[in-house]
Amino acid sequence: MTDASSIVHRSNLIVGEAVGEAVGAERLTLRSVGLGIAVAVTCNFWIDASRYVVRSSWVEYGFIPTALIGVFLVLVALVNPALKAVRPGAGLTPTELLVVLCLGLAGCAYRGAAGILGIVASPYYFASPENQWDRYIHPYLPQWLIPTDRSGAMKWFFEGLPEGAPWPWQPWVSPLFWWMLPIAAMAVVSICLNVILRRQWAEHERLSYPLVGVALELIEGADADRRWPPFLRGRLFWAGFAVAFGTLAWNVIAYFAPATPTVPLTGSMFAFGKGFPPVYTLKSAFAIGFAYFANLEVLFSIWFFFVFYTVQVGILNRLGVNISFRPGLYPPSLYPIGGWECFGAFCVFVLWGLYVARGHLKDAVMAALGRRGAEDRGELISFRAAFWGVVLGWLVVVGWLVSVGLRPFLAFFVTGVGLLIAVGVTRIVVESGLMFVSAPVGQQDFTMLALGSNGMTPSSLVALGFSRLAPDFLGPFSHVVRWADFLRGNRRRLLVWTAVSMAVGATTTLATTFYLPYREGASNFGWEFRAGSHYTFLSVVSEAKDPAPPDWRLLLCFGVGAVTMSLLTFMRYRFPWWPLHPIGYTVASTNIIRNFVLSIFIGWACKYLIVRFGGVTFYRRARPFFLGLIAGHVAAVIFSFLIDVAFFPGAGHRIHPWIEPWLGY
Incomplete structure (x- = not known):
């Protein structure tokens, strides 16, 4: 780790711990719950209304959803000062605000409803002689999971409920239970x-959890005698807020007068030359603000x-x-060579990372098996309950598939690879602070x-397609578990x-x-309903018609990446001056990074x-400016939505979030 990055990393830890000490002064209250x-x-x-009804911004994206940041900013900057003005001492304390944040993030963690409803409703409604779903898909769909459309419920889902027709909820009860x-379990x-x-x-690796620190800065000083929180009283915060909010608010004028010149924030595509992947010139105050709190290396x-x-x-x-990609696959990287x-x-x-943690993992397993191992008195749940929760939950998912x-x-x-991906993405977020x-x-x-x-087998191909819908709860819950460190008393109540x-x-x-969908017709909605659900079945039909052996070209690319990462890891641990962090190599090919x-x-x-x-x-002094960039952008999103x-x-x-629609994010 370079000197500058090391200093900033230690500074982030000190700031987070100092704020955490101030936060953890009280216990969980019913009001905060x-x-x-x-x-x-x-x-x-707000998320569903903005995306499907108003057709406005997609505020569910990010490991802390933009919708949650917006609602929490309103709570901290407007509601809490109003409570203090009505009656001294009535304002929310830092502990209560932290509980609100934990429960809010947990409540926003599941965003897969559209994908599941689209999958359940699509197979029979979109079947046609051309796509041959009746031959390659229908015989292998369990009726308890994907009902037929004899009652017309799936047709009405996409086209809207006829006037006076009864609400067709019965065909959905069993499938939704088995999907949930x-x-x-996950x-x-x-x-x-x-x-x-x-x-x-x-504790052992001392990762700084930068996104946790951003939230703690919003909470810091909320219980002080002064009405307004500290971050609102600084000029740098309002300067950053003005930059982010002002540029987007100016562009809102073009909603009413399209000829009005706008600030070119969304960018355009350009390439270094013929055959080179295009680069997207997006300039997002939201991403810039969070980048300032991220790991410099x-x-x-x-x-x-x-x-x-x-x-x-x-x-x-x-x-x-x-x-080339095989038909029906929808990978998160634009080019297979770089992606693999x-x-x-x-x-x-x-x-x-798991190898480095082997000592702690061994102690946790020993404690779970009733032998002497790691002390777990301060954890949300015991290591025994956590270990068996992982094992039994994994077996439930495997048994379902x-x-x-x-x-x-x-x-x-496939579930093992899914867990590996979830752990890797979560590790990247808690170490780097990427949103x-x-x-x-x-x-x-x-x-x-x-x-x-x-x-x-054909049934395996169909079932494998359903694994695409696996949600990632590990990332959001990593922040909930870390925030819980700053709460005193019986923190296990927070888990409930x-x-x-x-x-x-x-x-x-x-x-x-x-x-x-029954009110307006899902065909009028977003990508998940119109096309997203098709990719699962297109992939199944493509592989059933033209089954292929393992792609050794892609596996070779995979091996090249593995060997290169091994070298990068060795250089990082062997030479303190080495400037390249391995995380950068793991995500460089993804469409999100390209954006x-x-x-x-x-x-x-x-x-x-x-x-x-x-x-x-x-x-440290400049942090309020970049916090203002985040707040100003979110305020502009709320303003545009209204x-x-x-x-x-x-x-x-x-x-x-200004991501190209054709990427499907």
């Missing part, structure tokens, strides 16, 4: 796995390896070395191409209310996503120059 669940419900309503079973696995990993990451490594990846793929394309190379690096990164038609070996393999991250390859695509589809908030949030989004790489570069440049010439003192509700319902403007 009720408010946290209310925040979760509000966020879910593995999802609940939530249990995620919570338990985070409990096991938290001590290793937070990681930021540098991301844009460095992105340039390396772009040049490498471009040269290979010019030489005629290219690999980075995924090889990703897997080595995760496995090395087997009952759907997947062979046991494939069920263990938007994805793995270079998904578990379904990796299983299909690494093992080959020529040895899979976290589960309640998640259940309420999931029920809210399921109910909303179920109601809106935000310019913003990441700007954030890195700002942070590097401030630390280089101003030192850690100036770095304008769309009032003047452009159903034809809104998506100013967040």
Whole structure:
């Protein structure tokens, strides 16, 4: 770790611990629990209304959803000062605000309702002689999971409920129950796995959890005698707020007068040359603000390896070395060569992290088996409960896939790869502070191409397609578990209310996503309903018609990435001056990084120059400005949403997160 990065890392830890000491002064209250669940419900309503009804910004993206940041900012900056003005002492304390944040994040964790409802409703409604789903799909669909459309319920789901027709909820009861079973099991696995990993990451390796620190800065000083929180009283915060909010608010004028010149924030696509991957010139104050709080070495490594990846793929394309995606697959990387190379690096990164944690993991397992092991008195749950929660939850998911038609070996393999991906992405977030991250390859695509589809039965192909819908709870829950470190008293009560908030949030989004299609027709909605559900079945039909052996070209790329990552890891641990962080190599090929790489570069440049010439003192003083960038952007998203509700319902403007629609994010 370089000197500048090491100083900033220690500064982040000191600031987080100092704020945490101030936060953890009181115990959990019923008011904070009720408010946290209310925040979760509000966020879910806003997310679904913005995306499907108003057609405005997609505010569910990020490891801390933009909707939650917006609602929490309103609570901290407006509601809490109003409570203090009404009656001294009535304001929310830092502990209560932290509980609200934990429950709000847990309640927003599940965002897969549209994907599941689309999958359940699609197979019979979209079947046609041309796509041959009746031959390759229908015979292998369990009726308890995917009902037929004899009652017309699925047709009405896409076309809208006829006037006077009864609400067709009966055909959905059994399928939704069976779909929610593995999802609940994955939530249990995620919570338990985070409990096991938290001590290793937070205490042994001293990872700084930058996103946790950003939230703590919003909470700091909330119980002081002064009405307004400290971050609102600084000029730098309002300067950053004005930059972010002002540029987007100016662009809102073009909603009413299209000829009005706008600030070019969304950027455009350009390439270094023919055959080179396109680069997206997005300039996002939101991403720049969070980048300032991220790990400096990681930021540098991301844009460095992105340039390396772009040049490498471009040269290979010019030489005629290219690999096409198989039909129906929808990977998170634009080019297979780079995607599989980075995924090889990703897997080595995760496995090395688990190897480093082997001592702690052994102690946790020993404690779970009743032998002398790690002390777990201060954890959310005991290591014994966490260990068996992971094992039993994993077995439930595996058993569900087997009952759907997947062979046991494939069920263990695809869920194992899914867990590896979830742990890797979560590790990247808690170490780097990146707000938007994805793995270079998904578990379904990796299983299909690494093992080959020529040895899979038709029922296994169908069941494997369903694994695409696996949600990632590990990332959000990692922050809930870390925030819980700053609460005193019986923190295990927080776990109970976290589960309640998640259940309420999931029920809210399921109910909303179920109601809106029957009111307006899901065919009028977003990508998940119109096309997203098709990719699962297109892949199945493609592989059933043309089964293929393992793709050794991609496995070779995977091996190259694994070997390169091993070398990078050795250099990082052997030479303290080594500037390249392995995380940058793991995600350089992903579409998300391609969208935000310019913003990441700007954030890195700002942070590097401030630390280089101003030192850690100036770095701390500049933090409110970048916090203002985040708050100003979120405020502008809220402002644009309200304008769309009032003047452009159903034809809104998506100013967040500025990802190309064809990528499907």
